[in-house]
Amino acid sequence: MGIDDTFPFLLNLKWLRKNYRRRGVILLWVIGILAFLLCWVLLTLLILLAQEALLGPVFLTKSSSSSLLTVDPDSYAGRGVQLLVGHFNGNLPAERRANLTEDELNKNNYSPIPEAGQNGHPVELSPEEEKRAEHTFGINQFNLLASDSIAINRTLPDIRRIQCRAYAEKLPPISKLPDTSIIIVFHNEAFSTLARTITSVINRSPHSLLREIILVDDFSNRKFLGAELELFLQTLPIRIKLIRAKERVGLIRARLMGAQEAVGNVLTFLDSHCECTRGWLEPLLARIRKERKAVVCPIIDVINDQTFAYQKGIELFRGGFNWNMQFRWYAVPTDMAKQRHQKDPTAAIVSPTMAGGLFSIDKQFFQELGAYDPDMDIWGGENLEMSFRVWQCGGVIEILPCSHVGHVFRHASPHDFPKEKSSGKILNSNLARVSEVWMDQWRHFFYKISPQASALIPSLDVSERIELRKKLNCKNFNWYLRNVWKDNFLPNGRSALIGRFRHLSSNSCLFGRPSNPGKRHRLTMGTCSLGFDIWQFWVLASSKESEGVRLMSDEHQCLSAAKEQTDNNVWRVQLRECGGHSKGRNDKGLG
Structure with missing residues (x-):
């Protein structure tokens, strides 16, 4: 072989060496990228595992607007306010009403999709469907498209504690329980949510305990709630009574109409957008059988207004109210929560107030107590009055x-x-009636907070309700605060000083809104509001324990001072939950 013959071979050898070096470099890059991705995935998993170990499992549904947070309910023991129920937040904006046609308002679009929302899972919509859902959201202030896609007999998970299964076996036999009349008031409710409420009652209740279901139509004008609803009701296996008001009477009087027609031994009131779960009814009736003067409420689980996902409610909450007489959920005190966990987590939770939407009461006891106050209008405050x-x-x-x-x-x-x-006037009038009849000297504190309610007193006639209180030999409000809501945060109504902290040169006021209820929070200064703003109002009250004075805000929040972690000689003024579930005092003798 000559030189000319070997030259191409040498060229090919050089080319191969060069090509292999390139491939080696590329291979190293690929290995490096894969190694980086593997490390990133492992690090992410470690972070998630650590988060779950510290905070518990967290599950999120699609989109931030419809996130569903699942948290161990026991972790909420001793932590402030979480949820507001029963407060009027305003009507459907006029601009939304203007964009809705009569056909959109009156058409029943219930058309269930197989598997949609089954077992309480969220409904997932396409981007186009989400636009349609946003357009009709204001009709009922929930995702109507999602609701209409879910079958009225959808399945739900059994979310009761494991101990509740054993508890259910110990209940008296169904034949020994009192029967009940279910009373549901509705006004322009969506067909799908109303039908699902009724169906869930029927499917998850022993029929022998359902004496009847009473529907009270508070003067609805949706066409599908006329003959179409009546045809649906005729197909049901339970006795149904449909009462139609001839004018708008409101929730309170509509419930009175239903109660007057009821023949069951127990009255069970439900809202028109509920879903009952397995075993919901028997514990309520069993408790009333044992104690006829017990007014019993279920744990209220959350149905997401966007996705209709079913979320287990938090058990260790009980009802209270803030200074402005708005119902609030407050966490059970820590010592009480621990005691329940150790003894019997299925035991009843004593509650100072109830949300009022869902509860059962012995019919005779309801009548003996004076039912609802018939002079309270529409709705608002009736739950506190009854509580x-x-x-x-x-x-x-x-x-x-x-x-x-x-x-x-x-x-x-x-x-x-x-x-x-006027919605504001109605609510203030109702609350003034509650205060005048039941709150004794503490009503004066409420009137400092709400002068609008105070101004309505001359127009009110509460003489019949005061006579009822005397006839029933009822205890005073001081007894209620000392024995029922021992950890209340109401100062003495007459001696407390109430007002704002104003910085004169800047004309700014001290704000006390916490970023996280129950946690310490640095206060802020902001523009002073012209009207009432609960986060700008402070109460200077003396301590019954002779521990100086307290500077209190609403929702059980107090001013306190704590040492800076970086400098023990520096004290930082903070807003925190009033200590020890008492009214609290200033950690550094503020005031």
């Missing part, structure tokens, strides 16, 4: 952890009050 009356007149209010009912919580009301009536 005070039950407790002060010989009854008890309890939340039963082994009874669960889901409820669609809306951020605003989709319904107008009657044209001639």
